[in-house]
Amino acid sequence: MPKTAIKLNVNGKAEDLLVEPRELLIYVLREKLNLTGPHVGCETSHCGACTVEIDGKSVKSCTMFAVQADGAEITTIEGLSTPDNLHVLQRMFREHHGLQCGYCTPGMIMRAHRLLQENPNPTEEDVRFGIAGNLCRCTGYQNIVKSILAAAAEINAAQEAAE
Amino acid sequence: MIPAAFEYHRPSDIEAALGLLQTHGDEARVLAGGHSLIPMMKLRMAAIEHLIDLRDIAGLRDIRIDGTTIRIGAMVTQADLITHDGLARTAPILREAALQIADPQVRYMGTVGGNVANGDPGNDMPGLMQALDAVFTLAGPDGDRDVAARDFYESAYMTAREDDEILTGIRFDATAGGYAYEKQKRKIGDYATAAAAVLITREGGCVKSASVAMTNLADTPIWSRAAAEALLGSSCDADAIRAATTAALADIDPTEDNRGPVEFKRHVAGIIISRAIARAWSRA
């Protein structure tokens, strides 16, 4: 099958790629761009381990062909922060034990990131509903929810202090 | 899970898309959000040689509210429905139903057009469209034609859409009165064990108009005329709800699956329908 040229902006970097139409975005990110943060979990769009942000939406990248993303801006967990300056969500997940095996974590944090963009003051119920597209087998979610609420509180406190 | 190879097309207007459909016939499929189609392709349950992505076609993402007529483009997503202020005012049942579909990520990608056109009895929008008495616009080689949602579904995955047509939008009248979309499912991300869409208007203490539809309780969405008639003119009391529910249950034909046997589904359908009617009435 002939390859298609696509342009992606991934984590702020322009990428020109040649892909087969059937190549799923998750594999292009992981295998062509070496961004192995997003993971493959269920392959039927239930688990959310492959979640990345595309043009301001949380997307399960195992259920999208790379060609569909031509022209899109994509952020993966690798683009959320630098090792010297972690995102508050990354810090709070550690602080509140919001992860164990770490497999769901990149997708979970990327989803939480978008959730807080859209709803900076979520209730516990909002958080639980908002991350219901991401499965975790280890934590039972209680500490994930705690981590996200703590991140929201810190972001809001920082904003208030700035104002 | 790797799909078979296919050729990808991304036409920029509907004419080009229709041309591709004509050229490639039943080897081609239209791609909207892809969250039903792509898993099927990955499981190799759908063999597609030409995939026609509608994302670049102008106008398919519009939500337009002209007076009491609401038009929603096929590529409008569930997330768009949830966040649209105009829709929340004119047809709030859409938001209520959309929030019960799948999960946040899927709602960002899943479209109204894909949900109604696919013909999957598990999808929620087809049932909702029955209740709304929506009209679907199909673009084809001979131009556009309208098909009533209530005439659209023939059996599972079989609809009135011809292979060379594309569903471009839906249209319905703004709702008045009470509404409810009630859905029982096993978990977030599941299809309905049973779901019901109910719209009711009241005049004085009585039901002036009613519409009752159901999801995943037959191989097509079900609109129950008899259920609506049982409510008309009544005070929507327990007897009327019981009569309407009985009428609705006469119209369904659920099948056994992992969600449970037929007997259970019929029972739950009755509960869900009754609750939807009661809640819609409470809002009327």
Add this chain to the structure above:
Amino acid sequence: MNDMTPDRDDRIANLKGMGCARKRVEDVRFTQGKGNYVDDIKLAGMLHGDFVRSPYAHARVKSINTDAALALPGVIAVLTAKDLEPLNLHWMPTLAGDKQMVLADGKVLFQGQEVAFVVAEDRYIAADAVELVEVEYEDLPVLTDPFAALQSDVVLREDLAGQDSGAHGPRRHHNHIFLWEEGDKDATEQVLDSAEVVAEEMIYYHRTHPCPLETCGAVASMDKVNGKLTLWGTFQAPHVVRTVASLLSGIEEHNIRVVSPDIGGGFGNKVGVYPGYICSIVASIVTGRPVKWVEDRMENLMATAFARDYWMQGKIAATKDGKITGLWCHVTADHGAFDACADPTKFPAGFFHICTGSYDIPVAYVGVDGVYTNKAPGGVAYRCSFRVTEAAYFIERMIEVLAIELGMDAAELRAKNFIRADQFPYTSALGWEYDSGDYHTAWTKALDAVDYAGLRREQADRVAAFKRGETRKLMGIGLTHFTEIVGAGPVKNCDILGMGMFDSCEIRIHPTGSAIARLGTISQGQGHATTFAQILATEIGIPADSITIEEGDTDTAPYGLGTYGSRSTPVAGAATAMAGRKIRAKAQMIAAYLLEVHDNDVEFDIDRFVVKGVPERFKTMKEIAYAAYNQAIPGIEPGLEAVSYYDPPNMTYPFGAYICVMELDVDTGEHEIRQFYALDDCGTRINPMVIEGQVHGGLTEALAIAMGQEIAYDEMGNCKTGTLMDFFLPTAWETPNYTTDHTETPSPHHPIGAKGVGESPNVGGVPAFSNAVHDAFRAFGLRHAHMPHDHWRIWKIANQLGLHG
């Protein structure tokens, strides 16, 4: 004169040793997407393997035609049983003393069974080639019910024809695997015959699956230049995999390096050896190139490692006033097509005979019949120590049934029969020696915490309201007091494929006073890099932050049996403490030399050795480490290293008291968890934060199992639950908040008194959720109904009790 600052409290805090909620060191990588899981491995020239699998549950394989697949550009090889036969790798031994087909040899015995292995340049070509392999099947009668299998003329395992005994004794039918018995059958039956009260029930613990978020996979790389095979994979027991790989392939063990990288959850799924591992190795040897195989979710659910599937017939005898006098149990165990249960070799039913639970039962008998059916092989310990979950569910259901029979409150019945604190160490009727416990204290604390009496009053009011037609919701109070048996195990009776179930730790202290410790275990999310460093910090006085913990690379780590069955802390944790004590013993001699006193005149104090009675005269561990490398000390070798192989003298016996309050809608079958209180006693607590996390996670897995998760088959042997649409994993929305609590009864035989906790919440959680469902309907006459308690099955209970009018 030494500087006496910082003070003792600061020095203790600085260590971040045992008992503190140390933040996890793993998280820095994981939160940045910098984990390194097996599918992240990318090697030059790497090929991809993919399986052709059987669509039939039982069929003869008439022919396999690989021509079209081989003709596809990019396909390197297609392996079938015929290709593996000359290597004697078309079958492989299982952990349970049986053998299993690597690739279909003449017939297939379950849906999803591996038939051929395609090797191609990339995963896309491999997937296409799988479609091109033509297999001709002739379908055979399917047996999915173990009771029917034992009556059927259909022979499932033709390879065993004529063998009237197997690895675990006589086989009485061609589909029978073993009968395993424990306890005194005659005495138990005599007690039952003469008992005042006998409650009898069939308790089914349905088939389910561990389903970690990461599926199983491997990358095999045979370097033909130096003759070395490297195998990366999702292995909960990498060292055993190395030994097995060596025995099967004939490659000497020193030429095989097995690496478990980060593992995305295991829960028992990654203990076994699967055909994919063997085929990857063979393919790499054949092609001379690295070969990656990673199963997809459907393959994972259909083919690798189911759990449970135990039909447990129980009889429990008691006096009229509720004193239990005997317990009898017969299990019909559905092992699927091959007996691939992951149990210690001598225990074909694992530790199921812990089924007397927390109760002082004078006499008991257990018999387990293993049976072949046309279902996937496995029988792994899904967050469980070898059939302990089944045992705990069995006894905790039998107690409830007995309470109904006696007309007694189930909490009171439990308290009346608990093993008393003064009875420990306690030898059970089925032969276990329980190390320590204080059940009454834990139970009272739990009942008080939830206001048990108040809940019962509320429940009585609810039942009355229901009967008056004022509500359609019932309230259930699910009680459980479980006792686990973990930390397998003593080498004298516990082994896996002949390898004794010890574990190990090797420590090197660096000259500047930091350290690396390597263990025979492997974390799959438990946080070993964090908690083992805490044990060491306390033992050797070096801050946890200055200790690297490494596991999973067989070239560097000492041999160990791996991580499952909550054995890491009881066994490898003990090895860590013991190795630390060896370090300390040498450090003591060095310190004495440096301080110019006799060895016995110094003592360990947090992070230093101090001259007894002269606290200002000391040498810190940092100073001692440096001296170990730069001073010539008479009679002492340079360096500061130690290794310990720990053979546990006994298992450990964690326990807990769980109470679940549940609301049930009798019309829709939906449930709501209103409250869940979990008290765990895992002995000495190493990191309370990690313990709490383990409890939350285990309870959520228990919630899933009790309330909907199952591997179900239709009568044709088709797996009906192959995707996460149908295989229930709860989301954050369906998962409640949990309240955790604890008591602390150290294990007397463990160096630090720790017992292990990872599986307790799953072992205790399932009966707590299930008992809540049952309890809600007790007032309406329910005795027992099988799990999972999904909507329709709860509805069915209500329907059969006549609650739908």
